[in-house]
Amino acid sequence: MAILAKRDTQNRSRLLYCLSGFLIFIASFFIATSAQASTEANVVYTNDGFTAQVQVTSLIELEVSVKFENAVGVAAENFELDFQIVSPLNTNLLNRLPGTLVSLPADFPVLISIKPIADRGFSFEGVAEIEIYTKNLHYVAGSPLRLFHSSDGGEFKDITVTTGAGSYRARGQMGTFSDFLIAADLRTPxxxxxxxxxxxxxxxxxxxxxxxxxxxxxxxxxxxxxxxxxxxxxxxxxxxxxxxxxxxxxxxxxxxxxxxxxxxxxxxxxxxxxxxxxxxxxxxxxxx
Missing domain, CATH: 1.20.1440 (de novo design (two linked rop proteins))
Incomplete structure (x- = not known):
């Protein structure tokens, strides 16, 4: 009975956490939207990748770095980059998350899309690595924040290989593209x-x-x-x-x-x- 009571308490705590997080998320979204200006991005390309400094709104900024082991055609004209605030009511995106215990953080509801243009001849071999850094989130030990990736509109999957401070930095790897986001994952490890x-x-x-x-x-x-x-x-x-x-x-x-x-x-x-x-x-x- 004690074990059942403990589990029931944990479940209720998790439910309350999710509910409060959702309410905060909605409030944060409207604040972020009211502060939104045209997205400004400064992108620097090299032979093995690129780095984008992005001001999504007056309140939200980030840096995205992508690196390839061996690539052909890494150039501005071969990529479409998009950074947008995601509404908490966007069911099309929320349904792509792996369950109700995974949610976007209130302070960083950002969808990052990196789409190589189909007919431009870009290719890479092996793994591609992406790192996202933002001051809008803060790293603490035991943080549930993870880096998720979705290919071709499919379900988002956790691709995290490292997380760290500064204020929050997450790195992941993949064999495909195109959508990325940071989400709080409350599923059991x-x-x-x-x-x-x-x-x-x-x-x-x-x-x-x-x-x-x-x-x-x-x-x-x-x-x-x-x-x-x-x-x-x-x-x-x-x-x-x-x-x-x-x-x-x-x-x-x-x-x-x-x-x-x-x-x-x-x-x-x-x-x-x-x-x-x-x-x-x-x-x-x-x-x-």
């Missing part, structure tokens, strides 16, 4: 890890036909061990297994599995996607 492992498993199986058999068998065997360790709560051992998976993926070249993403979206960047998924699993295991 254990459920987040389990969900990420399941997503890795599903994607690995879906791409089995394009991965050379010896490498696929190594990944599949390591994944089976990882699933058992996560199920048993052996998270320290699970970290070691994830590191083994990452090493396998890092040493696999384009002959072993597809590793290139193009703006025409005619290729599956299997290597980059799996590597990004494995690294965000490692992040979530580390903070358990």
């Amino acid at each position: 254990v459920s987040v890890v389990a969900g990420k492992v399941t997503a890795f498993s599903d994607y690995l199986q879906a791409q089995s036909s394009v991965i050379e058999s010896p490498t696929y068998n190594l990944l599949s065997a390591a994944l089976s061990i990882l699933q058992q360790q996560v199920s048993a709560g052996s998270y320290g051992s699970a970290q070691n297994t994830v590191n083994e998976i990452i090493t396998i993926l890092e040493t696999a070249d384009g002959a072993v599995m597809p590793s290139i993403w193009r703006s025409s979206k005619d290729l599956q960047n299997v290597s980059g996607t799996l590597l990004a998924q494995a690294r965000t699993i490692r992040y979530s295991l580390r903070i358990l």
Whole structure:
């Protein structure tokens, strides 16, 4: 009975947190909208990425940096960048979040869209890395803020690989583009890890036909061990297994599995996607 009472109290506390956060979010949105001016962005491109200094409104600013391991066509004319305040009533976006326990922070309800133009010939190999920095949020130990990514209007997924102070900085990796946001994730850390492992498993199986058999068998065997360790709560051992998976993926070249993403979206960047998924699993295991 004591355990049930404790869980009931925790559930009510979580519900109250979500409700209060939603009310604050609505108030913040109207404040941000009333202060909104034309978005100003200063973007600097290099051969391996770009950095954008963005003033979304008079109250909200951010810096976004994107880096590529190996890319072709990194230039201003090949990208469409968009930064916008998101309404708490925008059900089209909210329905893309992974459940009601994930919500946009009241002080930073910003959707970031990075879309390489389809017919301009941009491509990259392996993982792309994005870092978002803003003074509108503040890092504290145990913060639920995470970096989420959505491709082609799909569900947003946690891609966080590091978070840190200054005032808040989050870094993630991906094998595709296009939408990004920072959200507060109140799901239990254990459920987040389990969900990420399941997503890795599903994607690995879906791409089995394009991965050379010896490498696929190594990944599949390591994944089976990882699933058992996560199920048993052996998270320290699970970290070691994830590191083994990452090493396998890092040493696999384009002959072993597809590793290139193009703006025409005619290729599956299997290597980059799996590597990004494995690294965000490692992040979530580390903070358990």
